[in-house]
Amino acid sequence: MDKTEKEKALLAGLAQNDTGSIEIIYREHFQMVKQMVVSNNGSADDASDLFQEAMIVLYEKAGTVDFELNCQLKTFIYSICKRLWLKRLKKQGRFVYIDHMEDTVLVEEETEEHEKSQADFSLMEDALKKLGEPCKSLIEAYYIQKKQMQEIATDFGYTNADNAKTQKYKCLVRLKKLFFAQYKNT
Amino acid sequence: MEDILLIDAVERFLNGEMSPEEKIYFEDLRKNNPELDQAVVEQSIFLQNLGKYSKQRNFQQALQNVEGKLVKEGFISRDTPEPGKVVFLWQKYKKTIAVAACIAGVVSIFMSSLVGSVKTTKNEAGLTPLVVKLNEKVDAQVAKTKNLEGKVRDLETATPVAVKQRLESKFRATGFMIDAGNNYLITNAHVANEAKNHLIVENNNGEQFTAKVVYLNPENDIAIIKIIDPNFKKLGPLPYNFRKNDANLGEQIFVLGFPKQEIVYTEGYISAKNGYQMDTSFCQLVTQANVGNSGSPVINKNGEIVGVISSRETNDAGVVFAVKSVNIFRAADNVSKKDKKENIKISGSNKLRGLSRENQITKMSDYVFMIKGN
Numbered sequence: 001m002d003k004t005e006k007e008k009a010l011l012a013g014l015a016q017n018d019t020g021s022i023e024i025i026y027r028e029h030f031q032m033v034k035q036m037v038v039s040n041n042g043s044a045d046d047a048s049d050l051f052q053e054a055m056i057v058l059y060e061k062a063g064t065v066d067f068e069l070n071c072q073l074k075t076f077i078y079s080i081c082k083r084l085w086l087k088r089l090k091k092q093g094r095f096v097y098i099d100h101m102e103d104t105v106l107v108e109e110e111t112e113e114h115e116k117s118q119a120d121f122s123l124m125e126d127a128l129k130k131l132g133e134p135c136k137s138l139i140e141a142y143y144i145q146k147k148q149m150q151e152i153a154t155d156f157g158y159t160n161a162d163n164a165k166t167q168k169y170k171c172l173v174r175l176k177k178l179f180f181a182q183y184k185n186t
Numbered sequence: 187m188e189d190i191l192l193i194d195a196v197e198r199f200l201n202g203e204m205s206p207e208e209k210i211y212f213e214d215l216r217k218n219n220p221e222l223d224q225a226v227v228e229q230s231i232f233l234q235n236l237g238k239y240s241k242q243r244n245f246q247q248a249l250q251n252v253e254g255k256l257v258k259e260g261f262i263s264r265d266t267p268e269p270g271k272v273v274f275l276w277q278k279y280k281k282t283i284a285v286a287a288c289i290a291g292v293v294s295i296f297m298s299s300l301v302g303s304v305k306t307t308k309n310e311a312g313l314t315p316l317v318v319k320l321n322e323k324v325d326a327q328v329a330k331t332k333n334l335e336g337k338v339r340d341l342e343t344a345t346p347v348a349v350k351q352r353l354e355s356k357f358r359a360t361g362f363m364i365d366a367g368n369n370y371l372i373t374n375a376h377v378a379n380e381a382k383n384h385l386i387v388e389n390n391n392g393e394q395f396t397a398k399v400v401y402l403n404p405e406n407d408i409a410i411i412k413i414i415d416p417n418f419k420k421l422g423p424l425p426y427n428f429r430k431n432d433a434n435l436g437e438q439i440f441v442l443g444f445p446k447q448e449i450v451y452t453e454g455y456i457s458a459k460n461g462y463q464m465d466t467s468f469c470q471l472v473t474q475a476n477v478g479n480s481g482s483p484v485i486n487k488n489g490e491i492v493g494v495i496s497s498r499e500t501n502d503a504g505v506v507f508a509v510k511s512v513n514i515f516r517a518a519d520n521v522s523k524k525d526k527k528e529n530i531k532i533s534g535s536n537k538l539r540g541l542s543r544e545n546q547i548t549k550m551s552d553y554v555f556m557i558k559g560n
Contacts (some may be wrong), residue, residue: 017244017245017248018248019248019251019252022248022249022252023252023255023256026252026256026261026262027256027261028254030261030262034262037445044262044263048253048262050250050514052246052253055245055249056242056246056249059242061241063241070361088364092314092500095348112260117238117242120235120238120239122237122244123235123236124236124239140240142399143237143240144235144239144240144243144244149554166190169190169193169194170190172191172193174227176229176232179232180228180232183231183235
């Protein structure tokens with residue numbers, strides 16, 4: 001496989017939550033990002049956090065139908081990380097210029113989309129937290145872990161699947177209210 | 187209960203789980219019932235969000251697994267033990283208060299890593315040191331044009347300048363002459379500390395000269411450096427002198443420094459006699475200070491140096507802290523005591539008093555330098 005093909009396969013893997021692909025990307029590109037962060041006032045922890053965030057951006061992109069990476073994966077990851085890192089530093093009132101250690105491409109759009117989706121993400125996270133138990137676990141079991149109603153009923157001690165389903169709906173109504181209360185404010 | 191029935195119907199509709207007849211009936215109902223239509227739209231937005239949320243959560247789980255494995259292998263190192271999975275992401279993505287809290291935390295980490303040992307006993311979260319980190323390529327370009335101007339001037343005066351290799355700098359701040367006879371300058375300790383390998387000073391014409399650190403006092407954030415470059419031509423006696431007592435509250439001051447690749451003038455006043463958290467080595471000013479202003483001289487209208495810019499309050503860009511000028515004398519004394527070879531004579535005779543501000547600036551600007559290094 002040539003490089004482009006290999007990277008295509010990696011992205012496809014990423015979109016499927018394939019840990020093998022994730023690991024390969026980590027091994028090939030993490031040190032580069034770490035070097036950038038550490039030589040620009042960041043710690044090893046910052047580097048790990050930043051890399052995770054870049055992976056989420058990549059995951060978001062990889063999941064869209066018409067996504068095509070028109071540069072090397074390395075360049076894309078570096079550009080995203082650099083952009084996000086600069087933003088982070090700026091938020092702290094520190095204006096820092098990062099040397100171009102690697103080639104970069106314009107990633108404004110990607111990072112902005114990412115920020116929007118992260119805002120939505122945290123809204124949902126907040127709403128779920130406010131929802132409390134057992135609703136939170138119930139919703140997560142159904143919508144995130146994609147468990148069957150029968151299984152959920154057993155796990156949560158409901159007499160049957162229908163009962164579990166009713167409970168899930170009740171929780172969902174409350175979650176929706178919590179979510180939209182914030183969502184409409186943004 | 188009605189809500190639940192509605193959600194059930196909407197969910198089945200959106201998931202395509204309705205029978206054709208039911209679907210037609212439902213769509214018909216939706217057309218004639220704006221409330222139902224609204225519910226469908228809402229539900230679909232909500233489910234989309236929930237769907238995205240759950241996808242990302244699952245992906246993050248996968249990321250954590252891989253990272254955990256790589257940390258175990260030693261491929262990735264974490265400074266701190268990994269916080270609980272969910273907590274870590276809350277900290278990061280929470281929009282409002284949590285973000286602020288998280289950033290405040292990060293700033294303090296930053297400060298200690300950037301300022302190094304500056305007042306390590308104090309909480310530095312509220313302070314921003316004003317050194318700028320550089321992309322030297324951009325800077326070099328500006329300097330090049332400046333060099334060109336310089337060269338044209340040199341041709342006219344027929345004194346060619348040796349072309350030197352320019353240093354790739356990692357930061358820029360400000361410093362100024364305190365002993366023109368022996369080429370000593372003052373700047374901040376947090377600036378001098380940035381120069382791990384090379385330290386240079388650069389004048390407003392873009393000419394660079396090698397320097398070395400002769401004294402560091404992180405407590406007062408003061409450093410004395412000396413130009414050791416044989417190409418540096420001694421300047422005439424200092425046109426300014428140094429105030430030995432505190433500046434007065436409300437005293438008008440001005441600042442010359444290098445927040446960019448050329449000298450910048452700003453005005454302000456002394457707003458408090460002590461610095462951040464009542465630090466008596468510092469005073470507080472209201473002025474515009476930007477990154478790169480670290481080490482800038484603070485001068486009163488009579489041409490007396492009253493302080494050296496050090497940092498500003500993180501949350502309030504107008505509140506600036508400067509080391510009181512008396513500390514410059516103390517630093518010079520300490521150097522002379524420690525090392526007989528280094529003999530600093532702080533002897534400025536004031537030639538600025540009574541001059542117009544423009545003339546004061548012109549006379550001073552040769553004595554203010556960029557401090558760079560890597």
